[in-house]
Amino acid sequence: MNKPREDLHRAAHGDTRLPYIRAGDRAALARAITEIENELPSAQALHEACAEHVGHAHVVGITGPPGAGKSTLINALVRELLARGERVAVAAVDPSSPITGGAVLGDRVRMTDADASDRVFIRSLASRGHGGGLARTTRRVVDLLDAAGFDSVIVETVGAGQSDVDIASLADTSVVVCPPGLGDDVQAIKAGILEIADVLVVSKGDHAHAERTERDLKDMLNLRARASGRKVPVLRTVGTTGEGVGALVDALRAHAREGKGRRVVTSVHGEADAFLRRFSAEDPYQRLNGIEVVETGPGTVTLRLQVARQHLNFNGRCHGGVIFTLADSAFGMAANGYGVVAVGIDTHLTFQVAVKEGETLVARSQEVSRSKRIGVYRVDVTVGEKIVAAFTGTVFLTGHAHR
Ligand SMILES: Nc1nc2c(ncn2[C@@H]2O[C@H](COP(=O)(O)OP(=O)(O)OP(=O)(O)O)[C@@H](O)[C@H]2O)c(=O)[nH]1
Ligand SMILES: [Mg+2]
The missing domain is CATH 3.10.129.10 (Hotdog Thioesterase)
Structure with a gap:
């Protein structure tokens, strides 16, 4: 019972770590994320201190089936955003390989130049929490990255809608990544996934079936748009070369400007x-x-x-x-x-x-x-x-x- 009180004390006096994090101290940021992941009592005070600084970042959720090309696409997306002068953070919620999954993504991005590498922060979140625990920590990590001053916060999750971390609720803009040849039967990615997509991406655009998948998805969405009035852009990208990624960033920004689906952010x-x-x-x-x-x-x-x-x-x-x-x-x-x-x-x-x-x-x-x-x-x-x-x-x- 002493612990919450210590937390409240800290909160009342402001958290001492956030100024360092906001000034770009990466070690402090990394430590803070670990505290959040471990749900340490000190994380609560930090979370409360973040409240008045959140709401600046554009939070983009990237979801899709395993192996869809999400990490490769995020790598290309990060490069594009860095080229546009942004500060970018990536949180990969990787149930299969908590640490190595993130490392793979990090290795790919590390190819960029030194100035850019100061503007990018990549972290893999271990999915040790179950259900609500992971959702809560992920949300808090996103808030922290937002408060840290990143312009874009990208969250990668496997699955679509049914996963532990409901990306649609976490992000301002939700991107669903569909690999080509999900069939001849696009029905495989049904209502659940399409429902949460603000933008649909056909990944691996260099693949033989990509064009067909794009067409099928567009047809399907056109039918739905007639019923619901909701237009969801479908874009084709090649993560490995960056083709189509500029257009994707434009679509993400357009969605953010429309202001649809803003996260609920904590008020001052x-x-x-x-x-x-x-x-x-x-x-x-x-x-x-x-x-x-x-x-x-x-x-x-x-x-x-x-x-x-x-x-x-x-x-x-x-x-x-x-x-x-x-x-x-x-x-x-x-x-x-x-x-x-x-x-x-x-x-x-x-x-x-x-x-x-x-x-x-x-x-x-x-x-x-x-x-x-x-x-x-x-x-x-x-x-x-x-x-x-x-x-x-x-x-x-x-x-x-x-x-
Ligand atoms: N040809 C081609 N292959 C790609 C492309 N993007 C990704 N891949 C390959 O697809 C495989 C999976 O890519 P990842 O980016 O790791 O996919 P992911 O969705 O992040 O996978 P998980 O995180 O394991 O669910 C890798 O072997 C990539 O090299 C692409 O644009 N073209
Ligand atoms: Mg991945």
């Missing part, structure tokens, strides 16, 4: 704090129950309630509904701290220890993951050092701003 926290405190003060149900705000941070809120007679059930213990109300309030506030209306759609609460009159309940919510449309939160309800209830909740993000 001072405003959010004032907003959340007002939100709590104006919530009649929170007032009725005597709920007080202890602390707020990006994606996290701590609330307190002292159990009084009015909170007891027929057994003389704290009513479960009160514990739920406290946890649900922390959940709702954390999810709504970004200026976007978040609506709860699912919650689950376990009661672990009975609570007596006079005890003080503290509920601290934590963001597990947050995407364009969905946020997942966990809340621990404690009395002193004891966890008395654990809550998880999901919100739907409406995309509408709070009044």
Whole structure:
């Protein structure tokens, strides 16, 4: 229980590492990513310090089946972006080979000149976390790279939509890479993948079947566009030579300019704090129950309630509904701290220890993951050092701003 407090202390005084990272200290950046990957307590303070610096980078997700040519394409993309004078970061989420996968990509890019190599940072993320863990760390690494001042942050993941890391929720622009000859049967890459693509790339454009695959995909997308009105560009690239990659960068930029699918970025926290405190003060149900705000941070809120007679059930213990109300309030506030209306759609609460009159309940919510449309939160309800209830909740993000 001391650790979170140490974190809050650090957060309150600003994180000392971020200025170095923002000044281009690569060793500090690499260490910070390791901390995030290992989910060390110190990573939380860093994450909170990043909040006011995120939102500058264009985050591009590159996904597609294994061996589709994603890394080779990213290598060419990095060269193109460097040639345009950008600072570029790449995070490769590689379940098959956590370290060597990244090294392969790095080796290929290292061929560029010295000035350029100062402007590129490549990192492979070990997928040791399962499910939500990997999604959370990847998201935090992306936020860190964004806060570090890279113009583009490219994320490579295997799979498309169904993978642990849902690239569509992580990126401003999602690119789906389709290798040629996925068939004669393009149906193989069906709805799921096409749904998340902002840009489709037929890779290995020098391959005999590439033209055919491009045509099939265009036909399929034209049919869909007629129904949905959503136009997804299809481009052909040759990663090994860089052919078509200039046009790809143009398409990525065009998508970013349209502003569709912007990631939800954390607002400057001072405003959010004032907003959340007002939100709590104006919530009649929170007032009725005597709920007080202890602390707020990006994606996290701590609330307190002292159990009084009015909170007891027929057994003389704290009513479960009160514990739920406290946890649900922390959940709702954390999810709504970004200026976007978040609506709860699912919650689950376990009661672990009975609570007596006079005890003080503290509920601290934590963001597990947050995407364009969905946020997942966990809340621990404690009395002193004891966890008395654990809550998880999901919100739907409406995309509408709070009044
Ligand atoms: N002919 C040709 N081969 C390519 C091209 N791009 C990639 N390849 C080859 O395709 C193979 C897979 O390429 P990668 O870039 O490693 O593919 P990937 O999608 O990153 O693979 P995983 O990360 O393992 O899923 C390699 O042998 C590449 O040399 C291309 O444009 N043309
Ligand atoms: Mg790869």
